[in-house]
Amino acid sequence: MNKLKIVLCTTLALLAFAGNSILCRLALGTGTIDAASFTTIRLLSGIVVLAAILQITKAGNEQISKGSWRASFMLFLYAATFSFAYISLDTGTGALILFGSVQITMILASLISGNKLHYSEWIGMLTAFCGFVYLIMPGLATPSLMGFILMTVAGIAWGIYTLAGRGSKNPLSDTAHNFLRTLPFVAILVAATFQYANLSREGILLAVLSGGIASGLGYAVWYIALGGLLVTQAAVVQLIVPVIAAVGGVLFANEVISLRLLLSSIMILGGILTVILGKHYFSQWTLNRT
Numbered sequence: 001m002n003k004l005k006i007v008l009c010t011t012l013a014l015l016a017f018a019g020n021s022i023l024c025r026l027a028l029g030t031g032t033i034d035a036a037s038f039t040t041i042r043l044l045s046g047i048v049v050l051a052a053i054l055q056i057t058k059a060g061n062e063q064i065s066k067g068s069w070r071a072s073f074m075l076f077l078y079a080a081t082f083s084f085a086y087i088s089l090d091t092g093t094g095a096l097i098l099f100g101s102v103q104i105t106m107i108l109a110s111l112i113s114g115n116k117l118h119y120s121e122w123i124g125m126l127t128a129f130c131g132f133v134y135l136i137m138p139g140l141a142t143p144s145l146m147g148f149i150l151m152t153v154a155g156i157a158w159g160i161y162t163l164a165g166r167g168s169k170n171p172l173s174d175t176a177h178n179f180l181r182t183l184p185f186v187a188i189l190v191a192a193t194f195q196y197a198n199l200s201r202e203g204i205l206l207a208v209l210s211g212g213i214a215s216g217l218g219y220a221v222w223y224i225a226l227g228g229l230l231v232t233q234a235a236v237v238q239l240i241v242p243v244i245a246a247v248g249g250v251l252f253a254n255e256v257i258s259l260r261l262l263l264s265s266i267m268i269l270g271g272i273l274t275v276i277l278g279k280h281y282f283s284q285w286t287l288n289r290t
Contacts, residue, residue, distance in 0.1 A: 009225035013222035016221065018242075021245055026206055027202075033207060036197070038083050038210075042083075043182050043186055043211060045210075046219075048212065049213070050172070066177040067177035068178070071161055073185065074161040075157075075219075076182040076186070086147075089151060096136055100155065101155020101159065103159075103238070126271070128275070131263075132268055134260065135265075166226045171226075236272050243269075
């Protein structure tokens with residue numbers, strides 16, 4: 001896969017993840033909508049947008065692929081537990097649990113499959129994760145047990161969903177069908193929670209934007225990017241999402257660029273760069289010395 005395409009798709013996907021995080025916080029943090037309704041509208045919006053795009057582009061010569069029930073269930077499980085977890089978790093604590101769980105899940109999967117990590121990859125991951133913890137440290141609080149469990153499940157589910165997309169031949173089609181297959185799970189969620197629904201126009205709009213744009217299109221682009229990323233790289237690059245969200249706050253919410261943001265950004269970006277480039281350059285350096 002073209003390297004420029006990988007970089008572009010990875011960047012767009014990470015921007016979508018950050019945007020999705022912001023939309024979720026705005027909706028759930030202010031009580032404009034309940035968690036179940038947000039999850040339902042988010043997934044339904046993703047289905048509508050992706051189905052429309054797939055219908056428009058299906059005349060192309062790409063082979064049609066239809067995702068999998070396993071990936072669809074993990075997508076639903078992530079979306080639902082993520083929403084409900086943020087009822088009892090603050091932003092910083094939730095982000096730490098989520099991205100920590102994602103990274104651990106994907107790295108363990110890589111190790112179990114027989115891939116051995118270079119010591120530079122271990123150093124890079126540790127550096128990036130320390131930078132991530134340092135960034136969100138002021139917002140950390142002792143999590144509720146239920147919130148911790150739910151967000152851990154969300155992280156594991158997202159890690160598995162990401163791994164499922166690494167072999168995708170048609171990312172748009174796979175993502176669209178994965179969203180479509182969540183309908184039975186959404187129906188069960190609606191049946192179990194409809195009497196507790198709390199809806200507002202603002203909450204519905206935020207859920208639609210989260211599902212149709214940040215989730216639907218963002219996840220399709222992410223599946224494209226995964227075709228050119230190693231498991232370790234895909235796990236670590238997601239740690240930059242909180243940095244993007246923080247920079248977005250500086251640009252769009254008149255927040256101040258703090259020393260903490262600068263230092264954590266350097267640590268996270270440096271760690272990611274070490275993971276992506278370290279193994280290659282350390283191997284070249286070793287060969288040149290021998």
